[in-house]
Amino acid sequence: MGRYVIRRLLIAIPTLIVISFVIYAILALAPIDPLSQFGADPRVPPEAREHIRHALGLDQPWYIRYVLWMKGMFTGDFGTSFMSHAPVIELISQRLPNTLAVVGVAYIVGVALGIPVGLISAVRRYSLFDHFSTAGAYVFFSLPTFFTGLLLIIIFGIKLRWFPFIYNSNLQVHDLDTLVRQLKQSIMPIAVLGLFDTAVIARYVRAEMLEHLPLDYVRTARGKGLMERFVVLRHVLRNSLIPVVTLVALGVPAVFGGAIVTEQVFRVPGIGELLVTSIGNGDIPVVSTVVFIFAVLVVLFNLMADVLYAVLDPRIRYT
Amino acid sequence: MEKPGYWRSGLAIAVTAAIAFTACTPNPASPSTGPSASAAAKRGAGETLNILYWQAPTILNAHQATGTKDADAARLVLEPLASWDKNGKAIANALASEVPTVDNGGVAKDFTSVTWKLRTGVKWSDGSPFSADDVVGTYTYQCDETTAASTFDVCEGVKSVTAKDPNTVVVTYKDPQPFYFQWGVGGSTLILQKAQYANCLGTKAKDCPADQKPVGTGPYKVNAFKPGDNVQYDLNENFRDPNKPFFKHVNFKGGGDAASAARAVFQTGDVDYGWNLQVEAAVLKPMAQGSSVGNLVTVYGSSIERLVVNFSNPDASLGDNRGEPSTKHPFFTDIHVRRALAMATNRQAVATQLYGDGLSGKATCNILTAPEPMNSQNTTSLDVCKFDVAAANKELDDDGWVKGSDGVRAKGGVKLKILYQTTVNSVRQSTQAILKKDWESVGFSVELKSVPSSTFFTNTSPDGANHFWADIEMYTNSGDPDPTSYYASGWSTGQIASKANNWNFGNYGRYSNKDFDSIVDQLRKETDASKRNQLAIQANDLLIKDVAVIPLINRTFATSGIAKSLKGVDPSPWDSEMYNIADWSK
Numbered sequence: 001m002g003r004y005v006i007r008r009l010l011i012a013i014p015t016l017i018v019i020s021f022v023i024y025a026i027l028a029l030a031p032i033d034p035l036s037q038f039g040a041d042p043r044v045p046p047e048a049r050e051h052i053r054h055a056l057g058l059d060q061p062w063y064i065r066y067v068l069w070m071k072g073m074f075t076g077d078f079g080t081s082f083m084s085h086a087p088v089i090e091l092i093s094q095r096l097p098n099t100l101a102v103v104g105v106a107y108i109v110g111v112a113l114g115i116p117v118g119l120i121s122a123v124r125r126y127s128l129f130d131h132f133s134t135a136g137a138y139v140f141f142s143l144p145t146f147f148t149g150l151l152l153i154i155i156f157g158i159k160l161r162w163f164p165f166i167y168n169s170n171l172q173v174h175d176l177d178t179l180v181r182q183l184k185q186s187i188m189p190i191a192v193l194g195l196f197d198t199a200v201i202a203r204y205v206r207a208e209m210l211e212h213l214p215l216d217y218v219r220t221a222r223g224k225g226l227m228e229r230f231v232v233l234r235h236v237l238r239n240s241l242i243p244v245v246t247l248v249a250l251g252v253p254a255v256f257g258g259a260i261v262t263e264q265v266f267r268v269p270g271i272g273e274l275l276v277t278s279i280g281n282g283d284i285p286v287v288s289t290v291v292f293i294f295a296v297l298v299v300l301f302n303l304m305a306d307v308l309y310a311v312l313d314p315r316i317r318y319t
Numbered sequence: 320m321e322k323p324g325y326w327r328s329g330l331a332i333a334v335t336a337a338i339a340f341t342a343c344t345p346n347p348a349s350p351s352t353g354p355s356a357s358a359a360a361k362r363g364a365g366e367t368l369n370i371l372y373w374q375a376p377t378i379l380n381a382h383q384a385t386g387t388k389d390a391d392a393a394r395l396v397l398e399p400l401a402s403w404d405k406n407g408k409a410i411a412n413a414l415a416s417e418v419p420t421v422d423n424g425g426v427a428k429d430f431t432s433v434t435w436k437l438r439t440g441v442k443w444s445d446g447s448p449f450s451a452d453d454v455v456g457t458y459t460y461q462c463d464e465t466t467a468a469s470t471f472d473v474c475e476g477v478k479s480v481t482a483k484d485p486n487t488v489v490v491t492y493k494d495p496q497p498f499y500f501q502w503g504v505g506g507s508t509l510i511l512q513k514a515q516y517a518n519c520l521g522t523k524a525k526d527c528p529a530d531q532k533p534v535g536t537g538p539y540k541v542n543a544f545k546p547g548d549n550v551q552y553d554l555n556e557n558f559r560d561p562n563k564p565f566f567k568h569v570n571f572k573g574g575g576d577a578a579s580a581a582r583a584v585f586q587t588g589d590v591d592y593g594w595n596l597q598v599e600a601a602v603l604k605p606m607a608q609g610s611s612v613g614n615l616v617t618v619y620g621s622s623i624e625r626l627v628v629n630f631s632n633p634d635a636s637l638g639d640n641r642g643e644p645s646t647k648h649p650f651f652t653d654i655h656v657r658r659a660l661a662m663a664t665n666r667q668a669v670a671t672q673l674y675g676d677g678l679s680g681k682a683t684c685n686i687l688t689a690p691e692p693m694n695s696q697n698t699t700s701l702d703v704c705k706f707d708v709a710a711a712n713k714e715l716d717d718d719g720w721v722k723g724s725d726g727v728r729a730k731g732g733v734k735l736k737i738l739y740q741t742t743v744n745s746v747r748q749s750t751q752a753i754l755k756k757d758w759e760s761v762g763f764s765v766e767l768k769s770v771p772s773s774t775f776f777t778n779t780s781p782d783g784a785n786h787f788w789a790d791i792e793m794y795t796n797s798g799d800p801d802p803t804s805y806y807a808s809g810w811s812t813g814q815i816a817s818k819a820n821n822w823n824f825g826n827y828g829r830y831s832n833k834d835f836d837s838i839v840d841q842l843r844k845e846t847d848a849s850k851r852n853q854l855a856i857q858a859n860d861l862l863i864k865d866v867a868v869i870p871l872i873n874r875t876f877a878t879s880g881i882a883k884s885l886k887g888v889d890p891s892p893w894d895s896e897m898y899n900i901a902d903w904s905k
C-alpha cells in the first residue's frame with residue numbers, strides 16, 4: 001500500500017508538469033489579452049500600452065514566460081497579478097475563506113442531506129417520499145444554478161427583503177448577531193449549491209442502495225433476525241457508501257475551485273469569482289496559478305479516493 | 320460518474336460577461352467642484368457610505384489603473400492639483416490653492432508653462448507634510464516610460480515638472496500647449512507620496528506593495544483592500560478641511576453586474592451609490608422612475624458615438640497600399656454620396672429606441688458638444704443633420720448614381736457597397752441594424768461587421784478601428800475640456816493613420832482639408848477664450864457640412880444611481896465621479 005501511494009505520487013509529478021504546460025499553452029493560444037481592459041479606453045495611447053506590455057514581460061514568447069513561471073512555482077513564488085500588483089497567493093488566501101464558507105458549507109449540507117434522502121427513497125421505493133425526492137432531485141439537478149440563484153434573489157432579496165444579495169466579505173463572525181448576519185447573507189448561495197449537491201448525491205445513494213438491497217447477504221442478515229434498521233444502516237448503507245465516498249472525495253477539489261456562476265450571481269468574492277474576473281482581465285498569472293492549484297487538488301483527491309476505496313473495501317488490494 | 324456541473328457552465332457565462340463588460344466604454348476620470356454640502360455638515364457625522372461598482376477595483380494607484388473602477392477607488396485617497404468641474408473648468412478643490420490663469424500670471428502667454436501654487440500645511444494621511452517634492456516625485460514616477468503607467472498619455476509633450484519652492488510647482492511643455500492643464504488637473508495626475516514610492520520607480524513599479532495601500536492627502540484613507548472585491552476606507556483625520564469628510568467609513572464594494580447594482584440602489588436601497596448602471600433603457604427607466612429610495616444621475620459631456628467615413632480605399636486588392644492615405648475611396652470622396660448617407664441616417668430613431676432618449680444618450684449632430692460654449696448651435700438647421708430619405712435619394716439621383724435591378728446604386732461601374740464595422744455590443748449591433756435599413760432604402764448596399772472591442776481598439780489588428788479596412792466605422796470618443804488635440808488627432812492632415820506611423824495616429828478616416836488644418840493651427844495659438852470658442856464651433860461646423868464624420872449620439876458620462884438621502888454628488892464628464900467625495904454627506 002505504501003509503495004503504491006509513493007508510486008502514484010511520483011507519477012503525479014510528470015502528470016502535473018504536462019497539465020501546467022497545457023494550461024499555459026491554452027492561455028497563450030486563447031484570445032485573452034491582459035491589455036484588453038485598456039482596449040475600450042482610447043485615452044491609453046498605443047505607446048503607453050507598449051510600455052505596459054514590456055513591463056509585464058508580455059513581449060517575451062510564451063514558452064519563455066512558461067519556464068519563468070514554472071521556475072517561480074518551484075521556489076514557492078506564484079507570481080504577481082497583472083491587475084493588482086499583489087502576489088497571487090495573497091489573492092487566493094483572501095478569497096479561500098469566502099469560498100469555504102459558502103461552497104464548502106453547501107457541500108457539507110449536500111452530503112448531509114443527500115445520503116439520508118437517497119437512503120429513505122431507496123428503502124421506501126415508490127413511496128410518496130421517493131416520488132417527491134426523485135422529482136425534486138431531477139429539478140434541482142437540471143436547473144442551472146444561475147437561474148435558481150436569480151430566482152432566489154428576486155424572491156427573497158428583492159420582493160421579500162429577507163436576505164441581502166450583496167455578500168459582505170468583511171463580516172467577522174464573533175458573536176450571535178454576526179453569525180446570524182453571516183447565515184443570512186450566505187443562505188441563498190448555500191441553498192442553491194447545497195440543493196444541487198443534494199440532488200446529485202441522493203440520486204447516487206439511491207441507485208447504490210437499490211443495487212444492494214436484493215443481494216444475498218442482505219437476505220442472510222434479515223434471515224438472522226436482525227432488525228431492519230441494522231440491516232439497512234450497518235450492512236446495505238455501508239456497502240453502498242463505498243462508491244459514494246469516492247464521489248464525495250472527488251468533489252472536494254471543486255469546492256476549492258469555488259462555484260463560478262453562483263459566486264458571480266451572489267457577489268461572493270471567492271476563488272471562482274477570482275478566476276472568472278481574471279480570465280476576463282487576461283490576468284495570466286492568476287488564471288494559471290488558480291487552475292494549476294485546482295489540477296493539483298484533483299490529482300491528490302483522485303489518489304485519496306483510490307486509497308479510501310481500498311481502506312473501505314478489503315477485497316481491493318493495491319500492489 | 321456525474322460531476323457537479325457549475326465549472327463548465329461557469330466558463331460560458333464568464334466569457335459572455337467579459338464581452339458584455341468590455342463592450343461598454345468606460346468614461347475618463349476627472350474632477351470638479353461641487354456645491355458645498357450643507358453648512359451643518361461636520362466631519363465624521365455620518366456612519367458608513369456604501370458604494371457599489373459592478374467592476375471591482377483591483378489596484379489603488381490610479382497610475383496603474385486598468386479602468387475607471389481603479390481610478391475612482393484611488394480618488395478617495397489620492398488627489399490631483401485641481402479637478403475638472405462639469406463645465407470643463409478647473410477648480411481648486413484639491414492640492415493647489417488656486418487655479419492658474421493667463422490673467423493671474425500662472426499660465427504663460429505662449430502656453431508653454433504653468434505655475435501652480437500649492438496649499439500650505441497639507442499633510443499626508445500618515446501625518447508627514449506634503450510638499451512640491453511629492454508633485455515632482457509623482458511626475459518622475461509617472462512619466463518614466465519603464466514605469467509603464469496607464470496614465471502616461473498626460474506626460475506626452477511635458478518637458479519638465481519642477482519645484483520652484485516647497486509650495487510652487489512649474490509644469491513646462493516642450494511646445495505651446497493650449498490644453499495647458501493636461502498635466503496637473505484631473506484623474507490622470509493624482510499625486511503620490513514621494514517617500515512611499517521611492518522604491519517603486521521604473522521597472523520596480525510592477526511589484527509595488529504601495530499600490531494596494533497608497534498614502535494620500537484625500538478625505539479618506541485605505542483601511543483594508545481586497546483586490547477584486549472591496550475597499551474599506553476610514554476618515555483621514557489629517558485631511559486639510561476640518562469639517563470634512565462627512566462619513567466615518569466608506570465601503571467600496573465591487574463585482575456583480577449592472578442590473579443587480581441598479582436593483583440595489585433603486586429597489587432595496589442597500590447601497591448609496593451604484594456606478595455606471597448600463598442597463599437597457601426599457602428596464603432602467605421604470606426602475607429609476609418608480610424608486611422611492613434612489614435617483615438616477617447622469618451628465619453629458621463630449622462623449623460622442625460617431626460614424627467615421629473612410630476617405631482612403633480599403634479594397635484588399637490594393638495589397639500593401641490598402642487604406643493608405645495616397646489612395647482614394649471609390650465613392651466617399653464624392654461629397655454628394657457622403658451627404659446622402661448623412662441624410663439617410665436616422666439618429667433620432669437610434670436615440671429613442673436604444674438610448675432611452677436622454678437616459679443614456681441623446682441624438683446630436685455635433686462632433687464637439689462640450690464644454691457648452693463650444694457646442695455649436697448652427698448644425699440643427701443643416702440639411703445633412705435632418706433625416707430625410709427623399710432628399711438623400713434626390714442627392715444621389717442628381718449626382719448620376721442610378722439604381723440597378725438589385726436596388727443598389729452605381730455610377731461608372733462603381734457600386735455603393737458599404738462595409739460598416741463596429742465593436743461587439745448589443746446596442747451597437749442594434750444601431751447598425753437601424754441604419755442599414757434606411758441606407759439600403761436609398762440605394763446603398765450595406766454589409767455589417769462587428770469586432771470584439773479588445774481587437775477593435777488596437778493598432779495591430781487589420782480588423783481594428785485604426786487600420787479601418789472598411790467604409791464606415793462606429794465608436795465613441797471624447798475630448799478634453801480643450802478641444803485642440805481632439806480635433807487635431809481626429810481630422811488634421813498631419814495625424815492621418817497609415818502604415819508609416821504603424822496606424823498609431825488618430826485620423827482613422829484619412830480626412831484631409833486645408834481649411835480645417837488652419838483652424839486647428841489657430842486653436843494652438845489663440846489665447847482669447849471667446850475666440851477659442853468660435854474656432855471650436857467653426858471646426859465642428861466644417862466637419863459636419865463636409866460630412867467628414869457623422870455624429871449620432873451624445874452619450875451620458877456618469878449613469879449612476881444615488882440614494883435620495885445622499886447629498887453633494889455632482890458628477891463631471893471630465894473627471895472621476897469621486898472627484899468631490901469630500902463634499903458628499905447625508
